Amino acid sequence: MIQIQEIHKSFGRQKVIDGLSISIAKGELVAVLGSSGSGKSVLLKHVAGLLKPDRGKILLDGQDIHGLRGKTLASLRNRMGFLFQGGAMFDSMTVFENVAFPLTERTRLPGEEIRVKVMKELEAVGLSGSEEKYPSQLSGGMIKRAAMARALVRDPEIMMIDEPTTGLDPAIRLAVLKLIDESHKRLKFTGIVVTHEIPSALAIVDHVVFLKAGKVYSKTSGADFLSSSDPVIREFLGGDEGPEICPQKQGG
Numbered sequence: 001m002i003q004i005q006e007i008h009k010s011f012g013r014q015k016v017i018d019g020l021s022i023s024i025a026k027g028e029l030v031a032v033l034g035s036s037g038s039g040k041s042v043l044l045k046h047v048a049g050l051l052k053p054d055r056g057k058i059l060l061d062g063q064d065i066h067g068l069r070g071k072t073l074a075s076l077r078n079r080m081g082f083l084f085q086g087g088a089m090f091d092s093m094t095v096f097e098n099v100a101f102p103l104t105e106r107t108r109l110p111g112e113e114i115r116v117k118v119m120k121e122l123e124a125v126g127l128s129g130s131e132e133k134y135p136s137q138l139s140g141g142m143i144k145r146a147a148m149a150r151a152l153v154r155d156p157e158i159m160m161i162d163e164p165t166t167g168l169d170p171a172i173r174l175a176v177l178k179l180i181d182e183s184h185k186r187l188k189f190t191g192i193v194v195t196h197e198i199p200s201a202l203a204i205v206d207h208v209v210f211l212k213a214g215k216v217y218s219k220t221s222g223a224d225f226l227s228s229s230d231p232v233i234r235e236f237l238g239g240d241e242g243p244e245i246c247p248q249k250q251g252g
């Protein structure tokens with residue numbers, strides 16, 4: 001399970017995270033919502049161990065991740081899958097090499113076993129036949145799906161997924177959400193998905209955490225979030241027609 005305990009983070013004079021706590025039970029998938037700049041990606045990078053909180057703790061199965069070093073840290077990272085905002089594939093590697101990377105770099109599995117796992121994952125994300133392509137030869141949706149395959153190839157117990165659908169067209173957006181839902185059901189990972197995909201993404205998660213001013217403003221079910229009468233939440237939901245979603249529309 002993931003326990004985020006009263007974390008604080010500032011960049012220079014800007015306080016981005018201000019005493020934020022979230023507890024996620026084993027196997028639960030939580031959606032993190034909030035306006036642009038509210039610190040969602042920063043939060044995920046803390047859980048991934050890429051940023052260190054100024055104060056507070058993040059525990060994974062009771063272990064303080066920022067207290068770990070060397071092998072223990074590496075073995076914890078091996079249990080995690082990440083899908084960062086933007087997808088981030090290595091341009092000079094094929095889809096196959098990109099997806100195989102976590103296995104070739106971090107495990108000693110024999111080549112044939114890696115090949116089987118990679119091909120299975122590519123099939124699951126609908127990219128069979130594209131393994132020899134380079135990222136520059138793929139559409140935005142295919143890159144996201146390849147990045148998902150790379151995140152899933154080690155059967156992660158923990159998944160951090162940042163805006164998996166932004167910039168994709170509507171049909172692909174639903175396909176990517178379905179892929180997350182299916183892989184969550186299959187692998188039963190504990191995870192966070194940051195999304196602006198409202199309402200569709202709320203159907204595949206166990207809870208919705210809404211961030212405001214660097215804190216958890218509310219933690220509810222998806223249905224309760226959507227029907228909330230809280231003016232702040234209503235404004236956020238109404239605001240979805242506004243600036244936050246515009247880049248998606250242009251990108252689609």
Ligand SMILES: Nc1ncnc2c1ncn2[C@@H]1O[C@H](COP(=O)(O)OP(=O)(O)OP(=O)(O)O)[C@@H](O)[C@H]1O
Pocket residue numbers: 011016034035036037038039040041042043085
């Ligand atoms: N490494 C960094 N150095 C300085 N400031 C940063 C850094 N990372 C994030 N920030 C700032 O922290 C704030 C929160 O950023 P973050 O990327 O978490 O927003 P977000 O909620 O993910 O927004 P979006 O929905 O647009 O992705 C922003 O004001 C950003 O400029």
Ligand SMILES: [Mg+2]
Pocket residue numbers: 040041042085162
């Ligand atoms: Mg972000």
